Amino acid sequence: MFDLDGTLVDSFDDISAAFRRSFHVAGCEPPEAGVVRQMIGKPLRDMYAPWVPAETIDALIAEYRRDYAERCAERTRPYPGIVDLLDALRLRGHALAVATTKTTWMACTVLGRLGLEGRLDHVQGTDGFPHKPAPDVITHALAGVGRPGAWMIGDAVTDIAAGRAAGLRTCAVTWGVHSETQLRDAEPDAVVTTVDSLHALLLD
Incomplete structure (x- = not known):
């Protein structure tokens, strides 16, 4: 039994980039890539919670998933x-x-x-x-x-x-x-x- 991200595949750059790009939905500045790296593996809702208003999280998750689905293997x-x-x-x-x-x-x-x-x-x-x-x-x-x-x-x-x-x-x-x-x-x-x-x- 294997975890995926950080175990089988190096996906941090693609995850971090999609996560940070999604912040335009809330009009907020994203955290630095190094900060995002430390959060990877948590549920998306928990990753967003410290940075954006709670009422924007669903829209951010939807944008992340749309973006990441398109670009998930650019650098992974x-x-x-x-x-x-x-x-x-x-x-x-x-x-x-x-x-x-x-x-x-x-x-x-x-x-x-x-x-x-x-x-x-x-x-x-x-x-x-x-x-x-x-x-x-x-x-x-x-x-x-x-x-x-x-x-x-x-x-x-x-x-x-x-x-x-x-x-x-x-x-x-x-x-x-x-x-x-x-x-x-x-x-x-x-x-x-x-x-x-x-x-x-x-x-x-």
């Missing part, structure tokens, strides 16, 4: 080594799934444009149920795969909490949104700093 790419890792896991007979805060449709759109969707057995977004750290997206993904889970792998402390709540072992990757210190404080079962280390954990 799989992290180096991820494609080889997914292929190696499939060769070993492992079921592979994504459990993300994105909607399922949006996650499938990103993965499809990157040529990754066919490497996964199931893609599960957060569609009308509680977001991580609640385990719901993971339990829905496990149902979609039809097999018990082993690992939840993600770059945020919410991934670790959700994986633990779903009864999976948890692995934190340090190339995404949260620092190694933040991730270790969340007490995952494993922390890896490179894709090669993740490969060794899952396959060796």
Whole structure:
């Protein structure tokens, strides 16, 4: 079980750009890109709440989703080594799934444009149920795969909490949104700093 943004794909530039562009709807100045990066992985409503009037958030979310759907793969790419890792896991007979805060449709759109969707057995977004750290997206993904889970792998402390709540072992990757210190404080079962280390954990 993998998180998507910050775990399988480096999507921060495209997410940040679409998020910041949407602020014209409210006539507000957007936060700096570095600030946005630290919020990625939260629900959109929570990302907007500190910056704009509450009554404008629905319009901002709609604009973000329209813009991002068009431009979600301009700069987004799989992290180096991820494609080889997914292929190696499939060769070993492992079921592979994504459990993300994105909607399922949006996650499938990103993965499809990157040529990754066919490497996964199931893609599960957060569609009308509680977001991580609640385990719901993971339990829905496990149902979609039809097999018990082993690992939840993600770059945020919410991934670790959700994986633990779903009864999976948890692995934190340090190339995404949260620092190694933040991730270790969340007490995952494993922390890896490179894709090669993740490969060794899952396959060796």
